[in-house]
Amino acid sequence: MFAQLCMISTFFLVAITTIAIELPLEESRNPTLNRRLIPPGSPQCNNPRFPAFRSSSCKTKTTYSALCEIRESAGETSINQCPPSTSCIDFASRNLTPFAFCVLDSQVKTWGNDGKNKEICTGKFKPNFQKGAITIGMTTYGTNGNTIQVDFLGTFVNDTFLSSVFTADSHSAIFSGYDVNDDVNLCFSGGNSGVPVTSFGAVLSGLF
Template sequence: MRTLSAQFFKICTFFLVVIITTTAGLSIPSISKRDTVAKCPDNNFPVFVGSSCKTQHSMIVQCKNANTNARASHEQQCNQGENCVDFLLNDDVAFAMCVPVNKLLQWTNGNTDDEFCSGTIRFDSGASGDSISIGLNTYDTNGNPIQVFDMVEKVNNQQIGEVKNQHNFSQIYRNYNVHDIVTFCFIPGASDPHNPYYANKAIANAYIVRLSSIGGKDVQFTDIEPVISQNNTLYIEN
């Protein structure tokens, strides 16, 4: 593997305070006080259905009327300095969240057609055996979703999932143990028939969250997410 970043074994720690009340099916204002989580501000459609990233800096939020099941959607912007990542709230509900850039794993292929892998991210404290939601999105240089040929997610260097010809990949990983290392890879795919080594530039954003911190356990609580360690060294897989 060839190291692409000069920042080797850089560790970033942070605390993320999340106030959560619910999962899909209840009033979205009770999910979080943070602007970075999807909201349903229209009193005619107060029930959260799902959300997904529209661009690197915005999400589409679907809401419904509890009595008629009529649905409405709106676009919600991320705060400055945040990028949108798609997660799963449970196996059926998509849940987008805007994450501060300094907490994300970010890397790019430049304009090269090869497999490019992220640095590492992990929880260093908290309970073992929890379920986590893992999210990976790829965007072009204008912040719009860009489809790539292959996306892979790994825990402790063991592949746990793969999708092809997508711009995002979200899944739930159960029985996560503290210090388990999560990594991501993508292959952009050749875009120039005269130069098989050239590919359109894709910028990857990846992150992990405990399901308990975004309402995945259907309970009301206040959670302080444990410290996460990140190593933002980037690699090309040979």
């Protein structure tokens, strides 16, 4: 499967990074991505001097880095703690803005490779949302709880390949035609480093 995916053109492909890019501030603002509006997480932009959210990414299983701005300044980056009983997973908005979301552990899929160089998947599961669009996110962590790069991360819906990314520690994909009976499957391959890796994945209802 891994070799075949190298030949497939992917749609809604997002590799989550922490690189700040020069975009017009008004275009990059999205108040929905501030955790004040997405329960149960805490607000990403805690400093009132820098209220405009630009992007965020997971740093460890329980912390994330948020870039917040104002028009007159390049802004600041802060490290925020996820609430109890949540885990940090990277997603991307419809305009490809990376954002970290502290997902309730009861809604998180976790699966590991035990240090083996092979593709490991969640197995098919139903998000159980209403018909519409879904946003899928995955982040890989080492045994120390820090993010770790793997060779491959891929998403599948109803056994059909949706998207993938190579040499990354996270991946997000959008599926706009979700129906209540659809199955999702998330996979990763850790490579030949022999390091145990655990992937955390979740599905959000809607677009952001």
